[in-house]
Amino acid sequence: MSPPRQPGIPHPRLPLPEGEEDLVAFQRWLEAAIPMVEALGITRMSQANGALTWQLALTPNLNDKGTGFGGALSAQATLQGWCWVTLWLRQQGRAQDVVVAEASQRFLAPVMGDYRMTCAPSHPDGPSQLAAKLSERGKGSIELTHQLYCGDLLCLEATGRYAVLPNA
Template structure:
């Protein structure tokens, strides 16, 4: 049975993984329930390796009128991926916190003409340590992330975003 939500009604949080590795298939299923548009974005796989979160995506649900990737869908994917990156990192730390995008920008370099992969990493190598320090000192923090979208070996889009971890309620 699907939950019916109204605006302003938060979706229940996914339980923390409690000392075990996050099951990304379970996280992706929860994500689709929490944010209904996720099911339409064509995410076929999520993989975490080191500081990188990589998604494999299908082009078909993201087509524009020219038969290539729709910029609005690609932008939504980068924003959501950054939110997921921070949320998954927090969950790894045993923290259930609210995350919001504070700033985002994109640069379109080439048309996306086939299925593609999107890779998200911290913009700065020290970004994670800085975020951890801010959370410890001020109970809130920010991290800058970068995204690269590849269609085959062609870099089609570069994006960046700043994501804020809000204070505990």
Template sequence: MSSRTPGVPYPRLPLPEDGREDLATFQRWLAEAIPMVASLGIEAMREEGERLIWNLALAPNLNDKGTGFGGALAAQTTLQGWCWVTLWLRRQGQARDVVVAEATQRFLAPVTGDYRLVCTPSEPDGPQRLAERLVMHGKGRITLTQTLYCGDTRCLEATGHYAVLE
């Protein structure tokens, strides 16, 4: 049972003092701030350059056929993009509101075991363009791609458009 109150924003996680994010702390905060996160099976998250990578357990995300439930997978891709933008902003020393403006998923193969999600900017200059828009306009957008792999099999591709608000 969540102690969250509808309509009341959850306190932001303080920015890291040295600019280096502790992803375990971020993941704990995320599960408190967004109660359903605790049920999504996120086992680990790491950053490699511009990539945010999650390892996830299939068991909490099963459908009636014994494979990955599309709704859970869609929620995970949307959340991962939100996290990518939030973590990127935090590295810039900014605590800002991020929202998903649009998200799409394309299911390519059933998810039959534990899996990983990889989130990257859809365009190589996306982060730079976002940074420029934030300076010029105080807000901006970025498009991200999430790809789900079960072993070496690409099972899902998603695209999300995320907005950073003023």
């Protein structure tokens, strides 16, 4: 086990991938870099067709009513967006910092069992627009959409704008 994180001290970056990203290694790094991640119940990450999908366990995210705690679901959506942008940057060979600029959620139905959450660009041209901004100015942002499903039931929709900061 690594020593606990200390405020004000950045966690070392994960080396850029040579080829396809190892999402298991990325998740292990993420759990070390952001201590609360280990408690969020992420059981699997996958990427396909421009989307990042997580499988999640409900048990660590229960509220007092026995359903999904809204704060945990919001945190998961925010983190997933950060991961989507970070993984996209890594695929572009870029190691830049990402921050959430704004986020909103709509809770549509209670989460009553294990669930999956997907994250993808809100607009099909979002990644190409971000790439152009990064090329021109070294910084940019992208809007992402999250959907949380419990079985086939859509329980949460969220959007977030994530900013890529210029290199120091």
